[in-house]
Amino acid sequence: MEREIQNDAFNGRVMTDEQMEVLRKQIAIYSTICDQLVLLHNSLSSGMNQIGGGYFDPMMATSSAQRLSSTRHRWTPTSTQLQRLESIYEEGSGTPNPRRIKEIATELSEHGQITEKNVYNWFQNRRARSKRKQPPTTTEADQADEPAVVTTEERRSCGDSGGFESYDHILFPSPDLGIEHLLSRGKFLES
Structure with a gap:
């Protein structure tokens, strides 16, 4: 089998005979479908467009739209x-x-x-x-653009710095102290 593939590659063939046959059948089917679509299009467009029948021809849609736009006038008041x-x-x-x-x-x-x-x-x-x-009215959205005023009460709840307190209570103060230090500190905070 490998030798056949090498021979096919050497002869310039990429597809096997079986694959070529399947491809030929698919092409024949697509060709038949295209022929039938052309016949259908011709039968529907003959006579129908002359009397303005209900058939929509997508190939004619662009030219119809262009004709409409060229005849439509914009109203300009005096x-x-x-x-x-x-x-x-x-x-x-x-x-x-x-x-x-x-x-x-x-x-x-x-x-x-x-x-x-x-x-x-x-x-x-x-x-x-x-x-x-109209000028925009003062709304809550406009007030949100103004800088926020932080009260003394809010500063105390977040610490004097106005932000979060330091992370000393989370980090180990020295490499010698381990988890026991944090656990003992947690017990101290609970009481």
């Missing part, structure tokens, strides 16, 4: 519309109800193209802008 929207916002300081939005859109349509959705979105954006411009 100065008169902006002045009126600002004055309405200052009166109520919030987004009006749907009935009022419809009235505002009708009123402002005399000064340029506008939809109810434009009016609604303007009020939402205006409210968000005003919230961002």
